[in-house]
Amino acid sequence: xxxxxxxxxxxxxxxxxxxxxxxxxxxxxxxxxxxxxxxxxxxxxxxxxxxxxxxxxxxxxxxxxxxxxxxxxxxxxxxxxxxxxxxxxxxxxxxxxxxxxxxxxxxxxxxxxxxxxxxxxxxxxxxxxxxxxxxxxxxxxxxxxxxxxxxxxxxxxxxxxxxxxxxxxxxxxxxxxxxxxxxxxxxxxxxxxxxxxxxxxxxxxxxxxxxxxxxxxxxxxxxxxxxxxxxxxxxxxxxxxxxxxxxxxxxxxx
Numbered sequence: 001x002x003x004x005x006x007x008x009x010x011x012x013x014x015x016x017x018x019x020x021x022x023x024x025x026x027x028x029x030x031x032x033x034x035x036x037x038x039x040x041x042x043x044x045x046x047x048x049x050x051x052x053x054x055x056x057x058x059x060x061x062x063x064x065x066x067x068x069x070x071x072x073x074x075x076x077x078x079x080x081x082x083x084x085x086x087x088x089x090x091x092x093x094x095x096x097x098x099x100x101x102x103x104x105x106x107x108x109x110x111x112x113x114x115x116x117x118x119x120x121x122x123x124x125x126x127x128x129x130x131x132x133x134x135x136x137x138x139x140x141x142x143x144x145x146x147x148x149x150x151x152x153x154x155x156x157x158x159x160x161x162x163x164x165x166x167x168x169x170x171x172x173x174x175x176x177x178x179x180x181x182x183x184x185x186x187x188x189x190x191x192x193x194x195x196x197x198x199x200x201x202x203x204x205x206x207x208x209x210x211x212x213x214x215x216x217x218x219x220x221x222x223x224x225x226x227x228x229x230x231x232x233x234x235x236x237x238x239x240x241x242x243x244x245x246x247x248x249x250x251x252x253x254x
Contacts, residue, residue, distance in 0.1 A: 005252070010250040014245045029242030049066055072103055072114055091107075092142070093105065101118065129158075134148045152199075161181050174194050177191050188208065188218060189218065
């Protein structure tokens with residue numbers, strides 16, 4: 001689909017769709033999704049907690065499959081992304097583990113089918129406000145990540161914090177989103193555009209005053225978020241009862 005990006009963004013929220021379950025696994029919240037639509041079934045899959053459902057209205061009643069019970073095992077596992085890589089006929093699950101890790105699965109409907117994780121890089125970059133880009137050939141993927149370059153940087157490390165995603169608009173333009181932490185310590189998303197994945201990136205809606213999306217606290221993912229917490233709530237970030245929702249662009253057809 002081709003779409004032109006507006007200069008400002010108006011988003012409507014679905015409200016909470018998926019939250020933690022009282023199922024003995026003691027998960028405080030559900031956040032940081034990766035969502036794919038399969039060809040063989042009408043469903044969506046999210047990991048590290050992994051579930052399938054035909055409609056988002058049914059998401060919270062879907063069975064949760066906890067991937068720490070698989071070869072992925074326990075430990076720091078965050079910010080998953082799932083995609084199908086045709087040359088290998090495999091699904092790839094990419095996520096943070098301190099480094100950037102990946103697992104593979106030939107059957108997206110089998111939560112137990114993920115391979116043991118491997119790292120993309122030999123070391124971990126500094127958390128210094130830089131957005132790094134590495135590349136490899138299709139034939140060498142997932143190995144050979146090289147030619148690492150700084151794609152974007154900010155003197156304020158919280159203005160270029162985490163959760164970068166790049167999308168093609170279908171008309172020769174790319175959209176880059178990055179999560180930032182605002183002056184009130186709440187997260188919001190900044191955005192840039194480019195005619196090439198290698199940049200340069202041009203500001204779109206990239207300030208705290210004019211962000212790509214902002215609510216009381218919107219964090220990390222594919223713009224499928226609700227914080228599920230009273231805006232005045234305090235406490236440990238990792239213990240908050242995060243829930244997933246859908247944000248819909250309301251003022252353009254993209």
